[in-house]
Amino acid sequence: MNKSAIDAVLFDLDGVLIDSGPAHLESWRRLAMELGIAITDDQFKSTFGRQNRDVIPMLFGPGNDPERMHEWSERKEAYYRELIADRVPIFVGATGLVRACHRAGMKCAIGSSGHPKNIALAVAALRIETEISVVVSGQDVSAGKPDPQVFLLGAERLGVSAARCAVIEDAPAGIAAALNAGMTAIAVASEHPREHLNRAHLIVDRLSDLTPARIGGAAQQRWS
Template structure:
């Protein structure tokens, strides 16, 4: 008898807006950081810039040009504040943990592919009880090009040992969906931060992570 080995399959999760909503903790961290540096961060400016890299936000807040070294130090300071205010307080979005555990039980290889610093990823996963599930985590330090470049997802796929065409990415951002498609992967968009029409490039669009099922992902991978 000849046994056919089933090909591995993977799911790569973005973090914020997919597994958690950490926006309130980032806003609080920015406010603390801004007060230390004699400036302010309005909620309107925060919403407008949420998801942008710190290197683009900080010069606007301080109203001056900064060296690369200054930017790194100031950005690291803000992220350290975020970890301090968020540790143990972030909650998973409804249905997120159930989906992750269901995928693990069904034999999927799992990874995080995020623009977030890895220390932040660690704090978030520990806070929602999924640190032991996601052994593969690709963060900001691991890539030289951000989304919509596919580097983050291709690296995650390589680390879990799954071909890109056998991976599904779950994202909430326009750039993230583009990155998934640029990587040759299937993409599921969650409308937690952007309206449905802006995420039209995704293969499937849902309102909540709780709407995503293991069967839905299996069927998506079986499509040609």
Template sequence: MSQKFAALWDVDGTLVDTGEMHFRAWRKMSQELGVDFTREHFRATFGRRNPEIIRFIYGDHISETESQRIANTKERYYMDEARQGVQLLPGVRTLLEQLQRADFKQAIGSSAPRANLELILDLTDSRIFFETVVAMEDTSRGKPDPEVFLTGASRLGITPSQCVVFEDAVAGVQAAKAAGMKCVAVTFVGHHGEEKLLEAGADRCVNRLDELTADDVRKLFK
């Protein structure tokens, strides 16, 4: 029997570019609270779970109830924007199709709430490629902790060393490497540069995913 491999996908900045939608949603939410949400805040927290972002921006004094209210309101603002249109990034669908034909199992591994991920998969008509979705609600620790990717590998029944992660954030690359997985970093959206992603441990860095084929991905394991 041939060896089985898996591909675990981050979403924001890797499958799709919804960064500006998130930024505007956080900024709108913060303005309602009288807090200035800056680009520096966004870069420092991108790819993290909402509870961690809220503590970073608004402080540890925020109660769990208020934290949940902030998160729910922010996500409502984000989803309103996302419904106006989201597309897969260049090369993503082709690589998803190639990996599927190459018998890679595939999953989503994201810090985003499940409702956000389900909406993106529906809007981009990409649900058919993924056997499982690991969302914020499925983890207790955010990236760079490897929990999200280890959970995905476990659900797929694939050994972590036989998994490759597609990421665009330093924390995500660190999580992939802490899980003992290969990692391809993507710079197209530009949240983090190639140098930072390679320093974080990425095995390969590309600007766009149409620079890769399924054969290129398989070679990472040799």
């Protein structure tokens, strides 16, 4: 396989294209304070890449009914959007990489555990509406990362086989999801140390280190 055989790139959003970690932490803490619960940084980091339906039991304990969990989730995401509404924290090189992949003939998609409104806000701020052909959110799938559903559905909607897709991720759960989908997994060490991402086919320190050629090269090495 060579770089021309990578037909699509699926981008995670949080921690890859936007530096949303601080706003997510603050919004979870705001909700937790209302519920009389404290959240540590380590607890928060353990939730990266996961859907709220999985995060809430991790942070607030099991046994909450689905209706209550949905209300908490919607409240938390509303807090998050309030925090970033005036300035979405875009990573250096994010818009440029998506556009470069598109120019190179690679179809581009977002595969995120996030809320559809969060994704729409970020895509607009990144100014990549033209380049992104498909968006898959946490509400489109029944199981979150490391289950591969989000990426497999993205590939299906793009009309591209999993073997010809590359995934850009920042979290161990996301890397596992990409591998479980049979895709080339590329990790950006923006939130996690490299040793936690070492299952990826390629690890870079920052998004601006990536180019379409490096993405294709990771796939080529995988299959060589």
